[in-house]
Amino acid sequence: MRKYPVRVDVFINSKAGRANRLALEEPIREALFRCNIRFHGPETALESQRQIRRVMEKGTDALLICGGDGTLNQCLQPLLEGRDRGLEPPPIGVISAGTANDLAAELGLSRKVDRAARSIIEADYRSVDVLEVAAGNEKKYIVTNGGAGLPADTARLANRLRAAVSYGGGLFGQLGAFGTSAVGNLARSLASLAFRKMGSHIYELFLLYYLVAWKRDQWRLEVKSGKRQFITESPFVMVNNQTSLGGTFTPAPATSNGDGTFNFFALETRAGIFELKALWDLRRGEMPAQSKFHSFETDSVTLRSLGERQITFFGDGEIIYEDVPEVTVRCHSPGVRIFTNSENGDNP
Structure with missing residues (x-):
């Protein structure tokens, strides 16, 4: 009989396209009420990777990653580095909460938070190939x-715009396009709304720009x-x-x-x-x-x-x-x- 995980570490990227930590925590707690849940809310990619490394060293039965493909990518780096040191990465559950959620769409994962969370105790897992990308001495x-x-180029522009919307810095912060005035805050809110409404279609718009x-x-x-x-x-x-x-x-x-x-x-x-x-x-x-x-x-x-x-x-x-x-x-x-x-x- 399959041994269900009892310890689940949940990583929530509150800066992902559709992530809201308060809105995510409650349905996750309800779905996994029999599990020992530890929530993590890293603010940066480096912090996320440090926390993943600590979790791997302490041990866990499963990871639940809330965000988009970029959030999963941030967590993937220390997981694979840990495997090189003999630490087997735990199985991963995914809650789609990003601008693009390509892996979740490819695997047919539910968009419902509670159902995606319950997959950790109700569903099986499958192996997904990983691509190593090496440049010089880095991989x-x-x-x-x-x-x-x-x-x-399209991904870079989308990420810069997302950073400007989230932090008031990045591309638009450098250009002074948003600023800190009431008008700037309104512009940032409208840009954020565009990201949330358009989702992954925002990439199509940027792709057309770079094609020209x-x-x-x-x-x-x-x-x-x-x-x-x-x-x-x-x-x-x-x-x-x-x-x-x-x-x-x-x-x-x-x-x-x-x-x-x-x-x-x-x-x-x-x-x-x-x-x-x-x-x-x-x-x-x-x-x-x-x-x-x-x-x-x-x-x-x-x-x-x-x-x-x-x-x-x-x-x-x-x-x-x-x-x-x-x-x-x-x-x-x-x-x-x-x-x-x-x-x-x-x-x-």
């Missing part, structure tokens, strides 16, 4: 999608994967550990996050109108009909910059490297254990 980990070029502003003559990549080796000027380069991202784009409809491989995708179209059409096809869940692209499954790929512009790489919605000459992505399987709902009938 970081992601579980959903990542990439370079336009997708990375992209400087093609500065970008050139060498791609190596096994016996494959080619040069691309594609502004849209992705590594996909699951089929879709942002809730709408589907660059890898046939890939899986549990088979030990990931998908590499690069859109080769150079004319803006055809790029726009190709992105629209991806948004509808179709492969680009009138565009050339590279798409293949692999367990490792290396990207090296040959142009004036270096590589900025994002993963799980977060910028993990900026302006590096080369990155290598490798698949680790088995990866981390994620609780899944025993039935998905209540997913909206």
Whole structure:
């Protein structure tokens, strides 16, 4: 008979897109009333990682992470570092409360807080592959999608805007766009409302902006994967550990996050109108009909910059490297254990 966890450590990112600590704690307590629950509310990524390390050293039966893909990514780093030291990461429950919740959508996890929390005691877990992204002597980990070029620029702008909305600093703080006046506070509130209402669709808006502003003559990549080796000027380069991202784009409809491989995708179209059409096809869940692209499954790929512009790489919605000459992505399987709902009938 399965031993249910008795100690659950709950991490709530109150700065995630839809997270509200007070609104989350009560249904979690009710759903897991038989468990020994410890709540954590880290204010920064570094604090989150320090707390995860302490939890792993003390021991726990399960983690419950409340936030989006970025929150999960912050927790993932110390979990995988701990495994390198012989500490097995505990299974993870996920409550979707971020701007983008791609992993939860891919796994069909419930959006209802109480049901997602109960998955820890009612449901089983499955192994999800982890992608290691190395640059120089550093290595970081992601579980959903990542990439370079336009997708990375889009993620960076979205994160800067979110920081400005949350903290009054960052991009708009530096430009004085919001400030501390009543008008500035109103602007910040409206921007925050836009984030909450648009959710992951905010990325589509930023992607269109960068598609127009992209400087093609500065970008050139060498791609190596096994016996494959080619040069691309594609502004849209992705590594996909699951089929879709942002809730709408589907660059890898046939890939899986549990088979030990990931998908590499690069859109080769150079004319803006055809790029726009190709992105629209991806948004509808179709492969680009009138565009050339590279798409293949692999367990490792290396990207090296040959142009004036270096590589900025994002993963799980977060910028993990900026302006590096080369990155290598490798698949680790088995990866981390994620609780899944025993039935998905209540997913909206």
